[in-house]
Amino acid sequence: MTATDIGDRVAGRAAARRRPFWTIPRRDALVGYLLVSPQLAGSVLFVLLPFGLVVWYSLQEWNVLAGTFEFVGGRNYEKLLADPNMGAVLTSTALFSAGLVVLNLALALTLAILLNQKLAGTTFFRTLFFSPVLVSLVAWTIVWQFLLQGEGGVNGLLAVAGVDGPNWLRGEGTALLSVVVVQVIKNVGLNMVLFLAALQGVPRQLYEAAHLDGAGAWTRFRRVTVPLISPTILLTSIITVVGSLQVFAQIAVLTQGGPGMSTTVLVYYLYQQAFQFRHFGYGATLSVLLFLIVAVLTLVQWRMRRKWVFHES
Template sequence: MTDLGDRVAERPATRHRHFWTIPRRDALVGYLLVSPQLVGSALFVLLPLGLVVYYSLQEWNVLAGTFEFVGGDNYAKLLADPNMGQVLTSTALFSVGLVVLNLALALALAILLDQRLRGTTLFRTLFFSPVLVSLVAWTIVWQFLLQQDGGVNGLLGVAGVDGPNWLRGETTALLSVVVVQVVKNVGLNMVLFLAALQGVPRQLYEAAQLDGAGAWTRFLRITVPLISPTILLTSIITVVGSLQVFAQIAVLTQGGPGMSTTVLVYYLYQQAFQFRHLGYGATLSVLLFLIVAALTLLQWRLRRKWVFHES
């Protein structure tokens, strides 16, 4: 880029101007443009994260006002915590269920709406509408609907099905939280998929059809590869989001029945805020951070294998 020999030969008067070569000016603009985000990250992400790591080495009693260095004690506690197995199992089941259901439903809805049907705008609006309802309002409503004698079982009753007591069974409670969350947010992914689908040239399908490819083959060989960058993006957002679901669990099940819906982020909240074990809560935060980071890194690595084209 910069030719050193050239610059040394310059006379001092013009050197100033030449110092600001295009790449240098570009770099300056670059730094200026990213500076708000960088300052924000340093201040509101990295600094608090560092503090959390620091707290995880302390025993912190809020009420007594004591704050004491305990080294790795909290990490030893983490390894010995009898609840951890259940919590991690619930977290895994919840996240996998949520991600799979969300992405599959989003893609299915997008494909349905991508058909040349009249009235798809109406359906698109309806499927998207829960995204706009305030999360707390949405959850409060579902809390009613999922009662033993609530709306869900009322509707199932019309269809002749005797519905279970959703929020009181271990499996059904987990399933309920997943479904409530998916219905709330699937609209976003659906719209992103819809856009991606509309970007797939129709000629490709027509050509494939002439070659005798069935619908399933066309989907696998044309649709999936061409929309793979969107699949990557939505899956990253959804995986990360699935590990952060909190308000829904707080309102619907409070982690029960048993510990069936106590996912890691809820357990963290309980330990840090309800049980006031702030040091241990910080340790769980570090664990949660590492899990999210590992998963995201894994997805980012995998993208080279299966994402069709990345600019």
């Protein structure tokens, strides 16, 4: 090694010592980490950690009254597969979710299209349909509990028209439908506002061009409106599906899972097992099942977006 090489190495080491540690890229990276750290900490503390504990509890048999906490491995999952009520619970959950999602999205889109017109009174009706979203869920449900009784307000209105209405919350054929309708009326305003914002973002020039090409109202809706608001349709469908699988207060107040098990959805069955029957380990197992169902349905919707969502193909 020559003297020149040795001199270059010494000079390089001296320059490295003089280089500041907090360079601009490092400072930018630190700022980025500081900005995301609250969200990251919240996700760890309130999502990942609770989910890990639920999975751990599903492997235990926790008897609060006796004060025992015993590891049982997969016994709770074997109980889940052999549970004779699980078929009825999953059927009620599927019917409730399907009815809620279809009615909610269809009604919300219809209202958004009607209220997107430049007519007198649209502001009033927008406020009217959105106001139930702001009402307390429990208060809303209690009011509807009185309205849907055999001598309630709904049957009173039907009696004026000469129709003898049933006890809506006590009939196996009407209880689930009643809960679905109550939930749809409560939350349809939220999806309506999202659809309304999406509709107002559709350029008017596209409608005018389609009209000049001879496209009718239905063709313009199918070929122009639906593709351009498809990202909002995806968002509202995911929100509505996840929300439909987490409904509890309405069932607890209106029907308590009855009559029979016609309105016993998975979340309410989870509550019964964990907090009424004190089967906390089995309740945690049902929570894991609920998480898997929500995750699979969300993943399926997200993967299918490339086939029908605009700009995703």
